[in-house]
Amino acid sequence: MTIESSDLIDSRYAQLMGSDRIVKLAEQTQAFFAKERGPEELARLFAVFRVGEHHAVITIGDWLKSTPELDVKDGFARLVWDEARHTRIWTQRMVELVGEHAVERHYPDPTGVSGPSTEYFRLWDEYAKADSLPKRLAYIYVVDAWAGFAYTAYLNHIDPVTKWHLQTILGDERFHVAFGQKMAERYCTSPQDRELLAREEEKIVTILSNVTDGFVSSEV
Ligand SMILES: [Fe+2]
Numbered sequence: 001m002t003i004e005s006s007d008l009i010d011s012r013y014a015q016l017m018g019s020d021r022i023v024k025l026a027e028q029t030q031a032f033f034a035k036e037r038g039p040e041e042l043a044r045l046f047a048v049f050r051v052g053e054h055h056a057v058i059t060i061g062d063w064l065k066s067t068p069e070l071d072v073k074d075g076f077a078r079l080v081w082d083e084a085r086h087t088r089i090w091t092q093r094m095v096e097l098v099g100e101h102a103v104e105r106h107y108p109d110p111t112g113v114s115g116p117s118t119e120y121f122r123l124w125d126e127y128a129k130a131d132s133l134p135k136r137l138a139y140i141y142v143v144d145a146w147a148g149f150a151y152t153a154y155l156n157h158i159d160p161v162t163k164w165h166l167q168t169i170l171g172d173e174r175f176h177v178a179f180g181q182k183m184a185e186r187y188c189t190s191p192q193d194r195e196l197l198a199r200e201e202e203k204i205v206t207i208l209s210n211v212t213d214g215f216v217s218s219e220v
């Protein structure tokens with residue numbers, strides 16, 4: 001199955017971003033993922049993916065204690081487990097590509113990697129600073145919709161083994177987006193909360209546009 005730009009443009013992230021921005025993003029991501037990459041370059045790319053997955057583990061784990069709503073806490077616990085699994089999947093693919101020794105040597109820390117733009121790390125710093133339920137849920141459904149968008153674009157360009165793993169990850173990310181939105185509908189109902197959600201969505205989309213620009217112009 002080939003993913004067309006039009007499939008991406010109809011995605012959930014597209015609805016959040018608006019049609020002008022999404023057309024540009026679809027072109028950018030397709031061009032980025034179409035690059036030829038050898039095993040070392042792929043390992044570095046997967047290390048970049050892994051940074052995001054692992055920051056989600058740490059940050060959402062931090063949120064558990066200050067989340068009194070039991071069904072949100074429950075969902076966060078699943079997200080922590082899912083993101084930890086995604087971290088493990090990328091690590092495993094890196095090991096298969098370049099060997100355990102090289103991964104230990106070049107990628108000892110799943111929270112860091114050289115290469116991506118400072119905006120990429122700013123995204124995870126801002127994510128960790130979200131201090132209220134509306135902000136947290138907005139991070140979950142916007143960032144995971146973006147990750148789902150990027151991962152979907154990547155499906156066209158990868159080997160069958162990575163593709164199989166990626167489809168598992170994508171299924172989870174879709175669940176995370178739906179979970180974030182459902183909880184926002186349930187708990188963020190006051191005008192102030194709706195306003196906070198909208199403002200945070202806009203802020204995150206802007207950061208993500210900068211992150212995407214950074215990727216496209218980087219060596220990753
Ligand atoms: Fe993930």
Ligand SMILES: [Fe+2]
Pocket residue numbers: 056083144172173176
């Ligand atoms: Fe996720």
